[in-house]
């Protein structure tokens with residue numbers, strides 16, 4: 257069996273690693289990088305730390321508007337996938353590269369498996385929500401992390417036999433790499449500290465809101481370690497120096513292991529990322545999410561996640577509560593156990609055995 261995996265952006269790299277590992281003995285594998293993320297600290301360092309093979313092809317798409325990026329991935333991916341002739345293509349998450357390549361495959365009648373299917377924020381202004389809905393509609397295997405995702409898919413008319421609840425591959429990587437964080441755990445860090453990440457256009461493209469948000473965080477007084485996404489760096493360029501003079505410790509984007517080490521020891525994590533909501537729940541670290549909704553509601557119902565939206569008074573209050581020791585402890589989430597990728601491999605390998613019988 258020949259399986260082709262497509263990745264494009266930082267969170268994809270974390271998800272593909274355990275799936276490729278689990279399929280090693282069962283399939284010949286090809287890895288295509290669309291080049292959506294291209295900086296060394298947004299891409300190469302993840303390949304090294306996660307022990308991913310160098311991509312067989314890098315489409316070198318780079319940045320652009322959504323239409324440019326999506327279209328460019330499609331145009332560059334089509335001849336590559338035709339040449340490779342895989343038996344099946346695996347796509348990950350909800351980034352533009354995910355939808356673009358799933359769409360190309362569906363037009364070529366190539367079977368597609370979507371890892372991290374079924375998540376819904378029910379907010380169609382988020383580009384990722386459109387990517388999720390459409391990718392799921394055209395995929396043949398939908399690997400979901402939690403029961404809410406199954407229900408979303410059923411509600412959207414996806415046949416039950418296509419849905420496989422396998423758990424969370426991001427947690428597979430976290431479990432595997434956690435031990436390595438010990439090496440940098442004793443580095444000098446303030447105590448307590450907050451770890452901050454922001455990259456959603458709705459938060460970081462609006463300079464007024466971002467300035468206000470960072471002012472509130474400054475007033476909290478707690479040291480804030482802030483690895484800055486390239487998109488956010490552009491917005492804060494005019495006041496970055498002031499921040500660095502305050503309680504902000506500005507950093508370039510961090511590697512996976514460094515970031516995990518910081519999450520693990522943080523007093524509180526403040527974020528608008530999707531994956532970090534899951535990681536903090538697994539690590540049982542309080543998480544305040546600067547979004548009105550989440551496609552990962554299980555992190556709120558069972559985990560440490562609190563959606564503070566754009567309510568900055570609430571944010572202040574929640575930070576004070578955490579600093580005073582008041583926050584909800586996480587319960588374990590079923591199937592977030594480090595073995596999701598093995599379950600995916602079993603389904604895919606079983607399918608080829610059945611097809612060749």
Ligand code: UD1
Nearest residue numbers: 265266267292293294295298319320351352383384486487
């Ligand atoms: C993308 C995903 C988002 C995911 C995030 C993880 C979509 C629609 N969004 O958002 O779901 O959570 O990745 O980081 O696919 N840039 C660089 N160097 C890079 C990559 C990006 O400088 O290596 C800059 C570019 O100026 C670019 C901007 O960051 O325009 C945004 O990059 P893009 O890939 O469009 O989206 P992200 O915001 O990273």
